[in-house]
Amino acid sequence: MLNYQPTAWLRNGLRMTEQLDRRQALVHAAFSAIAEHGFEGFRLRPIAAAAGIDHSTLHHYFRTKADLIAAVLEHVTSQFEATMHNDLEPAARLRQHLNEIATAVVVRPELFVVLDELDLRARRDKSTEVDIDHDEQGWRDALAAIFNEGIEQHVWSMNLNVAASVELVIATVKGIRLRPDKAESVVNQLCDLFSPERLTHA
Amino acid sequence: MLNYQPTAWLRNGLRMTEQLDRRQALVHAAFSAIAEHGFEGFRLRPIAAAAGIDHSTLHHYFRTKADLIAAVLEHVTSQFEATMHNDLEPAARLRQHLNEIATAVVVRPELFVVLDELDLRARRDKSTEVDIDHDEQGWRDALAAIFNEGIEQHVWSMNLNVAASVELVIATVKGIRLRPDKAESVVNQLCDLFSPERLTHA
Amino acid sequence: MLNYQPTAWLRNGLRMTEQLDRRQALVHAAFSAIAEHGFEGFRLRPIAAAAGIDHSTLHHYFRTKADLIAAVLEHVTSQFEATMHNDLEPAARLRQHLNEIATAVVVRPELFVVLDELDLRARRDKSTEVDIDHDEQGWRDALAAIFNEGIEQHVWSMNLNVAASVELVIATVKGIRLRPDKAESVVNQLCDLFSPERLTHA
């Protein structure tokens, strides 16, 4: 049961499309181009054209191609200020969080496509790696908090390997990013496996 | 508990580096180049140079860049004739299979890096998509067989969503592909969640 | 009796060689190259070099080779805004017109060489064909006007096949284009055959 009401982080994304200055227009055009053609086919001229300016003018806003890519990366990570619902109990919070992600994968697939391109790129580009890692750490911490709290509240057994569970969630989300049609069922299956009724009895 | 003894499929892969003709040399060079620089920086001249031939001779073996990429794709997928241990009981088979993958991610990370590049590329290139999908379907079927057999043998509850479980496993593996250091703990955590002692009591 | 005073259309052509901007310089260089080596040996690099620019800069002015050829074609056809001397009586007008062409063949043979190359090329290139045909139609009409007027004024017999005569003139001119040394005598011979004193008595 996907919730098509975009959450805070998605509204944030949509709001950006209004009142954007030229710099933002370029970042958006670049973002879309990467989503569509990947970095392999990422060229500056079409970006400038999409923003309605000459391709040499683009260099006024971004000195080099790398600078533009950095801006796109920043744009993408800024979209992931996910809202954790701290009022919910841990298991529900995990489910809610994963469902929001699944929804986002369906509603804004390009965001995840570009993220994947950046993830792959991070292997060759240190600065990309740093930014991505920083962003990911926040997520990692939030997930760890859920599990730790759950263990504290005896929702989950003390034997639960928190670090491994966090990485499992992250890996699953990353693996499902490019398959929107399967996102919902996969996160549900994962939540079911983490379901307290089952695990606490173990 | 990583098993550093490469399995059949990995030995196969390693054996390939000996006694290779020119065509294979080119595929290998291309494979390595993609592993290192991704498709973004994938150029033909260095490939030819690495194989010790003139760049125009490369076109004697592969008419176009796309042809070479197709050969790389084939090379990569041919490495994944994973051995399923059908003698083991389902849960152990799943664990064994995932452990082998985790091992492979550590031992031959480039294989998974290139696979990831191809996965991303498949979004823009139909023929890549077809080949990848075909390959993935075999995997999907093998995993489904594990779960179905497990349910039949009452290892897992009849309520287990087989399709979703299969996709969860696949997503997890894909998500962990680029993080070798976390591969083992993540697959173990996933296997634990699928562990019969827990699920059958639910 | 060649008249070496270039007519309006030739002067126009000669004037073009002064004060030309880069685009024109490229068209001129291309024109000369085609005149000298034909399309068979027509390469872009020497054109750029002749215009004193890098060969990549050429693409700034003409996106493709075909674009440059189109510009050459336009340049060539623009040289043929032949002046018909409507004040003369039909037979004299025909003679005058053909003499001007004969003169031009001698004075600017390259123009006719390139035209011939384009004529042959038109067989394989639709857009070239369209432009050439359009240009030729103007000529055809002007010639038809001469003959029709001549018949009206009883200079020529009503039995004169106008269409065939027009085509005969055109064919003759085309056939003589590459033989400047024979141009004068051929057009004179043709005019003599069309000479009224002879034909009206028939």
Add this chain to the structure above:
Amino acid sequence: MLNYQPTAWLRNGLRMTEQLDRRQALVHAAFSAIAEHGFEGFRLRPIAAAAGIDHSTLHHYFRTKADLIAAVLEHVTSQFEATMHNDLEPAARLRQHLNEIATAVVVRPELFVVLDELDLRARRDKSTEVDIDHDEQGWRDALAAIFNEGIEQHVWSMNLNVAASVELVIATVKGIRLRPDKAESVVNQLCDLFSPERLTHA
């Protein structure tokens, strides 16, 4: 009234298609390729393929591309051993000859297309020029004979400029080569202009 019965020279051409050895097959393939794509697009590989051999084997038969072209030229000129009907009176002979050419232009247009390509090429290639000129000289002589005989027999006035008339005929034929649909009416018009009834009275 075109005569669609091929004359000796055409039958000759058709006979060639039977019992041809590999060398001839290559020449034929080259001829067709030039007819279709001109020298601009004339490549050896497709020729070899059309003859069913490897492209390097082609060099066994023709050391260089130029050698193959020379063979094509020879093939083409060999097709023009036009039969002059010396039994006819001069004017009829001219008409008969031109009609045969007009027919040929319609029946075997490729022959004339290639001839035109060669004509243009002769401007840059001395050996082509020599062969073409030699061939043309035979034609020139035959035409001159017609006119001279005609003058002798008082068919045409002594004032007729034989050389100019010969060139006029040649120019007309060359000019009409690429326009088969107009060939008949043009040669008829030319013959009419040379018609004795008219000219002798002048």
Add this chain to the structure above:
DNA sequence: CATGAATGAGTTTTCATTCAT
């Protein structure tokens, strides 16, 4: 005679970037 492999010089075209205006 036939071929597959190899080459080297060359083709058009692209693209990020710079710079003068």
Add this chain to the structure above:
DNA sequence: CATGAATGAAAACTCATTCAT
């Protein structure tokens, strides 16, 4: 800010030709 012009390095690909087998 904005642009058109220019560049240089490089891209993929082509092709006539040679040579060993």
